[in-house]
Amino acid sequence: MSIIYLLLGCSLLMALVFLGAFIWSVRSGQLDDDYTPSVRILFDDIKKKDESSNEKVKNEKTD
Amino acid sequence: MGEITQRKKTACYHCGDLCEGPSIVSDGHDFCCAGCKNVYHILSENNLCDYYNLESAPGIALKNPISKTKFNYLDDENVQKKLIDYADTKIRKTTLFVPVMHCSSCIWLLENLYKLEKGVTHSRVNFLKKTVSITFRTEETSLRKIVELLSALGYEPAINLNDIESQVKKSVNRKLSYQIGVAGFCFGNIMLLSFPEYFGLDQFTKNNFSLLFGYLNMVLALPVFFFSSQDYFKNAIKGLRKNHIGIDVPLALGILVLFLRSSYEVISHSGLGYFDTLAGLIFFLLTGKWFQQKTFDTLSFERDYKSYFPVAVSVLIDGKETTVPVTNLKIGDRIIIRNNELIPADSILMNGEGNVDFSFVTGESAPVTKVSGEIIYAGGRQIGKTIELEICKKVSQSYLTQLWNSEHFAKPSESRITTFQQIVSRYFTFALLFIAIGSAGWWLIFNPVLSLNAFTSVLIIACPCALALSSPFALGTAMRILGRNKFYIKSPEVVEQIAKTNTIVFDKTGTITQPTESSIAFIGDELSNDNKSYIASLTVHSVHPLSKKIYSLLSESNTFDVLNFNEETGKGLEGIVNGTAVKIGSYKYVNENSPQDENNTATKVYVKINADVIGYFIFEHAYRNGLKKLIHELKSTFNLFLLSGDNDKERASMEELFGKNTNLLFNQSPMEKLVFIEQLQKNNKKVMMIGDGLNDAGALRASDLGISVSENTAHFSPASDVIMDASVFEKTNQFINFSVDTTKVIRMSFVISLIYNIIGLSYAVQGNLSPIIAAILMPLSSVSVILFTTVTTMLYAKKNKLK
Numbered sequence: 001m002s003i004i005y006l007l008l009g010c011s012l013l014m015a016l017v018f019l020g021a022f023i024w025s026v027r028s029g030q031l032d033d034d035y036t037p038s039v040r041i042l043f044d045d046i047k048k049k050d051e052s053s054n055e056k057v058k059n060e061k062t063d
Numbered sequence: 064m065g066e067i068t069q070r071k072k073t074a075c076y077h078c079g080d081l082c083e084g085p086s087i088v089s090d091g092h093d094f095c096c097a098g099c100k101n102v103y104h105i106l107s108e109n110n111l112c113d114y115y116n117l118e119s120a121p122g123i124a125l126k127n128p129i130s131k132t133k134f135n136y137l138d139d140e141n142v143q144k145k146l147i148d149y150a151d152t153k154i155r156k157t158t159l160f161v162p163v164m165h166c167s168s169c170i171w172l173l174e175n176l177y178k179l180e181k182g183v184t185h186s187r188v189n190f191l192k193k194t195v196s197i198t199f200r201t202e203e204t205s206l207r208k209i210v211e212l213l214s215a216l217g218y219e220p221a222i223n224l225n226d227i228e229s230q231v232k233k234s235v236n237r238k239l240s241y242q243i244g245v246a247g248f249c250f251g252n253i254m255l256l257s258f259p260e261y262f263g264l265d266q267f268t269k270n271n272f273s274l275l276f277g278y279l280n281m282v283l284a285l286p287v288f289f290f291s292s293q294d295y296f297k298n299a300i301k302g303l304r305k306n307h308i309g310i311d312v313p314l315a316l317g318i319l320v321l322f323l324r325s326s327y328e329v330i331s332h333s334g335l336g337y338f339d340t341l342a343g344l345i346f347f348l349l350t351g352k353w354f355q356q357k358t359f360d361t362l363s364f365e366r367d368y369k370s371y372f373p374v375a376v377s378v379l380i381d382g383k384e385t386t387v388p389v390t391n392l393k394i395g396d397r398i399i400i401r402n403n404e405l406i407p408a409d410s411i412l413m414n415g416e417g418n419v420d421f422s423f424v425t426g427e428s429a430p431v432t433k434v435s436g437e438i439i440y441a442g443g444r445q446i447g448k449t450i451e452l453e454i455c456k457k458v459s460q461s462y463l464t465q466l467w468n469s470e471h472f473a474k475p476s477e478s479r480i481t482t483f484q485q486i487v488s489r490y491f492t493f494a495l496l497f498i499a500i501g502s503a504g505w506w507l508i509f510n511p512v513l514s515l516n517a518f519t520s521v522l523i524i525a526c527p528c529a530l531a532l533s534s535p536f537a538l539g540t541a542m543r544i545l546g547r548n549k550f551y552i553k554s555p556e557v558v559e560q561i562a563k564t565n566t567i568v569f570d571k572t573g574t575i576t577q578p579t580e581s582s583i584a585f586i587g588d589e590l591s592n593d594n595k596s597y598i599a600s601l602t603v604h605s606v607h608p609l610s611k612k613i614y615s616l617l618s619e620s621n622t623f624d625v626l627n628f629n630e631e632t633g634k635g636l637e638g639i640v641n642g643t644a645v646k647i648g649s650y651k652y653v654n655e656n657s658p659q660d661e662n663n664t665a666t667k668v669y670v671k672i673n674a675d676v677i678g679y680f681i682f683e684h685a686y687r688n689g690l691k692k693l694i695h696e697l698k699s700t701f702n703l704f705l706l707s708g709d710n711d712k713e714r715a716s717m718e719e720l721f722g723k724n725t726n727l728l729f730n731q732s733p734m735e736k737l738v739f740i741e742q743l744q745k746n747n748k749k750v751m752m753i754g755d756g757l758n759d760a761g762a763l764r765a766s767d768l769g770i771s772v773s774e775n776t777a778h779f780s781p782a783s784d785v786i787m788d789a790s791v792f793e794k795t796n797q798f799i800n801f802s803v804d805t806t807k808v809i810r811m812s813f814v815i816s817l818i819y820n821i822i823g824l825s826y827a828v829q830g831n832l833s834p835i836i837a838a839i840l841m842p843l844s845s846v847s848v849i850l851f852t853t854v855t856t857m858l859y860a861k862k863n864k865l866k
Binding site for chain 1 (some may be wrong): 117167171188189191240243245248252255536
């Protein structure tokens with residue numbers, strides 16, 4: 001049954017990693033604003049499309 | 064880009080407003096005004112037209128151009144210091160409040176600010192707080208330039224006296240999040256390590272794991288006890304020092320005893336202790352606290368006049384215009400007030416035509432005309448041409464602002480609320496100590512070994528966890544439901560305060576009447592179609608609110624070109640339409656040589672066609688929708704009063720509405736309103752004040768519960784406990800009934816948690832509380848109380864027809 005000591009250590013370590021991740025997320029302000037990121041994530045698509053279409057225009061010009 | 068004018072009602076491509084009169088066409092889009100068109104061009108030149116693709120017509124109308132010198136005060140180092148969060152030699156960071164932000168296009172544009180202003184390195188929006196944090200390089204740009212750019216785009220940041228004067232910078236409090244995280248982590252692991260004991264692990268294995276698990280539990284409980292639960296101890300000690308026993312005292316006692324007894328059991332190898340109960344208890348309690356703490360970030364409930372007053376004004380010194388901070392204004396200073404600027408102190412009009420909108424103060428939106436030599440009270444907004452004034456009172460000593468010097472504004476507003484929980488916990492604590500000491504004494508006589516055991520067991524099991532959770536969850540749920548219905552309360556405790564109300568005091572203008580809408584009627588012979596067209600042709604060219612209202616009434620009529628158009632601010636309009644001389648305006652303006660109108664209480668606009676005055680338009684306040692029904696409902700249960708700052712010309716219609724027996728008081732000054740509320744309170748009345756302007760601020764503060772009615776919750780409301788959106792005014796009675804029901808839920812859940820306590824106590828007094836019973840009873844009581852309160856509160860919301 002000594003394997004339990006190892007498992008115990010592993011499980012606690014895992015849990016501590018998650019706790020650390022949580023503390024990091026709070027510290028970096030991720031819990032301060034829970035609305036804007038949900039809108040912001042949709043912008044990137046438009047921006048990228050824009051850039052790629054700009055690039056296309058550039059490419060066409062260079063061609 | 065050819066620009067032609069069109070004669071058709073179209074929606075503006077930028078702001079979506081219907082274009083009044085001809086629209087400006089540019090780039091194939093319609094614009095209502097030059098301001099909107101300019102913003103479109105700035106954006107299109109910088110490839111930012113995605114702004115219009117994210118949402119249709121997302122812009123903010125820019126009908127009133129902002130004066131160039133308006134933000135000069137931002138170059139002042141002292142002002143900057145207050146607005147800048149971080150500064151080094153190269154970069155600066157600032158957070159600006161932009162109340163007009165309203166959609167995803169706004170977020171997108173504000174976060175792409177770097178494309179418009181090179182010095183900006185980074186900008187980030189917090190939509191819920193309506194703030195934008197901007198980082199910029201000091202070499203390339205300045206705070207003033209950024210603010211000017213934002214204003215040019217329509218996103219004028221609200222920078223007011225409060226930002227400059229307040230000493231404390233708001234810091235984000237994240238401690239509770241950490242505490243919940245730590246408690247949750249420890250709770251989960253302790254549970255995991257406690258299960259083997261409950262299932263009798265040691266019977267199957269020869270190793271003595273339970274000893275190891277016990278010590279591990281103790282180590283895991285340390286951060287819970289010393290970090291997560293520290294606020295309960297602090298509050299309990301703080302309360303005891305003030306001779307005040309709140310719910311924190313029995314909670315802290317329970318937590319302390321849980322920890323000490325469990326540690327003793329583990330160290331003395333006599334058992335596994337109750338660490339799982341301890342960690343679970345604190346985790347649930349903190350979750351309740353978090354649930355209750357979540358409030359409406361965007362709304363500010365503590366606004367005083369400083370939140371509306373400008374930071375600086377233009378002062379004439381030796382004939383030159385200089386920007387001076389409002390706080391430095393002295394009696395005798397000559398100030399310049401431009402269109403749409405606020406008058407910061409009581410002053411005498413020296414030059415120009417005053418046309419002052421006092422809607423911030425009184426709720427009345429029709430501007431008041433002032434002539435040279437007249438005193439203009441602080442808080443008014445000049446509409447029209449630039450005026451010159453001489454200060455006759457300091458900013459803080461003005462007719463309006465001196466209200467804030469009264470004692471009511473010195474003490475914190477929270478202290479006046481006593482909640483049901485506070486009352487109950489006092490008795491609860493005494494009863495608890497009585498039972499604990501009683502059972503300890505009983506066992507001391509019959510079986511001294513069990514004495515300490517019974518004493519600690521009582522304190523552990525009776526730890527009022529479920530009781531402490533019932534209020535936060537019932538009130539928190541109620542607050543969310545009310546918020547969904549546009550009735551925003553400052554803190555959850557306010558719900559209980561609403562339920563206690565027995566007297567309601569209304570303000571008149573802007574509260575029970577609609578400031579933006581008034582009913583218009585034409586008195587005189589019926590208007591012929593020709594005359595209608597003449598009036599419409601003239602009023603379409605004016606931006607005066609009354610002209611706009613008249614035009615909207617006649618907008619069906621054809622319009623003609625106008626010759627010799629002339630508008631005299633605050634007086635009226637004239638011009639020649641289709642060969643006919645038309646004159647519209649005040650009595651004096653239209654009847655040049657006649658004596659004064661004998662009855663000038665109502666707002667009237669006279670019409671003169673050629674040489675004849677054919678009649679007048681009369682503007683009367685429109686009452687809010689459903690007002691009659693609401694007053695009728697409230698009359699049966701509450702004492703109703705009406706406090707108005709206006710004269711009593713509407714007394715008759717008010718009596719019809721409120722009934723003859725109601726107290727209707729007119730011509731009340733802001734201070735008199737406050738004193739009246741105090742008088743009612745002295746007669747043991749629980750007063751709810753419903754008002755809207757800054758002149759109600761004193762009454763709202765003095766009352767047991769202040770509700771401010773606001774047309775636009777993001778823009779304006781005086782300090783109060785509740786901010787109610789004007790559109791839900793007719794539901795006031797439903798909100799009150801719902802609050803009463805919510806307090807019923809708290810009482811019911813209190814009974815439930817008491818039953819749990821009695822069950823637990825019956826084990827505890829016998830001195831045989833096993834860890835497993837504690838471990839089952841604590842989460843069971845907490846979870847069932849949480850479920851019961853949330854579900855019942857939601858059912859009551861449905862009963863009161865709330866969303």
